[in-house]
Amino acid sequence: MNDDLTFDPRGPVLLVGGYGTVGAELARLAAPHWPLLLAGRTVERGQRLAQETGARLVRWDLGDPKPFREAVRAVVTVVNDPDDRVLRAAVRGQVPYVDVARWTARMQRAATVAALLRPTAPVLLSSAWMGxxxxxxxxxxxxxxxxxxxxxxxxxxxxxxxxxxxxxxxxxxxxxxxxxxxxxxxxxxxxxxxxxxxxxxxxxxxxxxxxxxxxxxxxxxxxxxxxxxxxxxxxxxxxxxxxxxxxxxxxxxxxxxxxxxxxxxxxxxxxxxxxxxxxxxxxxxxxxxxxxxxxxxxxAHLTALGGLLALQRVLGADGAPAPTGVVFPEQxxxxxxxxxxxxxxxxxxxxxxxxxxxxxxxxxxxxx
The missing domain is CATH 3.30.360.10 (Dihydrodipicolinate Reductase; domain 2)
Incomplete structure (x- = not known):
């Protein structure tokens, strides 16, 4: 399995799990600011939301070994990424990354994985309560x-x-x-x-x-x-x-x-x-x-707001320079x-x- 996310500053923001309960709220909040790419296991579920937000839909089943390839400006994971698949692809591709869906043990592992990969783009692990x-x-x-x-x-x-x-x-x-x-x-x-x-x-x-x-x-x-x-x-x-x-x-x-x-x-x-x-x-x-x-x-809306603010943070779109390396929301x-x-x-x-x-x-x- 060799997923390939590459950084494109003019590309869409990729929301993995982008038409689930929280993902849909985040898509609505983010749509006025950036083009969106909504990824999930069942593309048909996202059709109505894509029409509402102007987003493009793509299938990415994190349990399917088929490689996933896209050029994006940032990625937000709104579903569990049990094998750190999205995280690894984002770090390899130097893509700013946000995760709002991990419990503590998985967040600790993600921080370790990211640190070992030595990211050059921001990795914001924002799964504290409500994103x-x-x-x-x-x-x-x-x-x-x-x-x-x-x-x-x-x-x-x-x-x-x-x-x-x-x-x-x-x-x-x-x-x-x-x-x-x-x-x-x-x-x-x-x-x-x-x-x-x-x-x-x-x-x-x-x-x-x-x-x-x-x-x-x-x-x-x-x-x-x-x-x-x-x-x-x-x-x-x-x-x-x-x-x-x-x-x-x-x-x-x-x-x-x-x-x-x-x-x-x-x-x-x-x-x-x-x-x-x-x-x-x-x-x-x-x-x-x-x-x-x-x-x-x-x-769901409050968690999505946490995700939106995290996305703004890694893109330096909140009035302060984007961070480097692994960071947490309170920073x-x-x-x-x-x-x-x-x-x-x-x-x-x-x-x-x-x-x-x-x-x-x-x-x-x-x-x-």
């Missing part, structure tokens, strides 16, 4: 504070929202322990542990630990001594059911393929659309700032512009002190 949105938010708060000793991310998963299969595969790892940095030391922890209730926007939400890439990268990039991500559902009963399943050991004894349908039924029941929300708390030298990021267009050279970048696409980033946010939570609790 790097959580990391960008942390970088913006860290800039205001002058640093980031601790970063805590709390996610509210709206059960009414649309979700792609890759999003659920990302979450379908609740049976696997993972490593985090707490208090400057590395610890292995269990998923669905350390549960607490936090206020995310206007709603108190029960959230619990799970594995995300920013917990690995933030200590390396921002010097964070504690990095924590928790997730909870918009329905408290659904979060409670997840925790009960964990206590019963379901995610341990039910890991294999035989139980995949049962696990997916617990995690994957996409609706017609909802609101994506997350809260980021950053502390430095005794001060804490909190940001609540809200996208009324939902998590943005323009963290002061993050809220403005979000707002351009209908996403709000409301910043306050942690004390104000927590006082609001206590007030809501007393009122209830």
């Amino acid at each position: 790097g949105v959580a990391s960008l938010s942390a970088a913006a708060l860290a800039e205001d504070l002058g640093g980031a000793d601790t970063v805590e991310v709390a996610i509210r998963w709206d059960l009414k929202d649309r979700a792609g299969a890759d999003s659920v595969e990302f979450m379908d790892r609740f049976g696997l322990d993972f490593e985090v940095v707490q208090g400057g030391r590395r610890h292995t922890i269990m998923p669905l542990s350390d549960t607490r209730t936090v206020r995310i926007g206007a709603v108190p939400t029960k959230v619990t630990r799970f594995d995300t890439p920013e917990q690995f990268t933030l200590p390396l990039t921002l010097g964070t001594t504690t990095a924590t991500t928790r997730i909870g559902f918009s329905s408290a009963s659904s979060t409670s059911a997840l925790l009960v399943a964990k206590r019963l050991g379901f995610f341990r004894w039910g890991r294999g393929e035989r139980f995949t349908p049962a696990r997916r039924a617990l995690l994957y029941a996409p609706g017609e659309g909802g609101t994506a929300q997350l809260r980021v708390d950053v502390s430095h030298r005794g001060r804490t700032l909190t940001a609540t990021v809200t996208d009324p267009a939902g998590q 943005t050279p323009i963290p002061t512009k993050v809220a403005e970048q979000f707002a351009t696409y209908g996403v709000t980033m409301d910043t306050t002190s942690a004390r104000a946010a927590d006082e609001a939570l206590h007030t809501a609790g007393r009122a209830a």
Whole structure:
């Protein structure tokens, strides 16, 4: 297998998985700025989107050994690339590369593969939560504070929202322990542990630990001594059911393929659309700032926005020079512009002190 991506500064942007749930949102966001080439396994699925965006369609099945050859200005991977096939082709062809679809272990491997290949074009691994949105938010708060000793991310998963299969595969790892940095030391922890209730926007939400890439990268990039991500559902009963399943050991004894349908039924029941929300708390030298990021267009749109901002970054189209080598989203050279970048696409980033946010939570609790 010898895929051949070559760099053409006047060519299209290649979206691998470009007509899936997130890929379609990214295509719509990117179409006004660049010509697009949408790649996937089943070209017929992309016909309507191609007509809407003016994109060209091409078949690239990452499980098919048939070589793929195109000249492009950049590539964004919006689906799992289990054998690093797209990454290797992009680095060999000196094509700027973005990935928004990897869970932590695969992102770690991708960073290693890319480093060994010594890329001359940017490689932005932007699969932190929602295409790097959580990391960008942390970088913006860290800039205001002058640093980031601790970063805590709390996610509210709206059960009414649309979700792609890759999003659920990302979450379908609740049976696997993972490593985090707490208090400057590395610890292995269990998923669905350390549960607490936090206020995310206007709603108190029960959230619990799970594995995300920013917990690995933030200590390396921002010097964070504690990095924590928790997730909870918009329905408290659904979060409670997840925790009960964990206590019963379901995610341990039910890991294999035989139980995949049962696990997916617990995690994957996409609706017609909802609101994506997350809260980021950053502390430095005794001060804490909190940001609540809200996208009324939902998590697919928010992830696509992360992908769009990453694409702008590797092309140097965001007002700053393009990076070199392997980078992560929180390494943005323009963290002061993050809220403005979000707002351009209908996403709000409301910043306050942690004390104000927590006082609001206590007030809501007393009122209830």
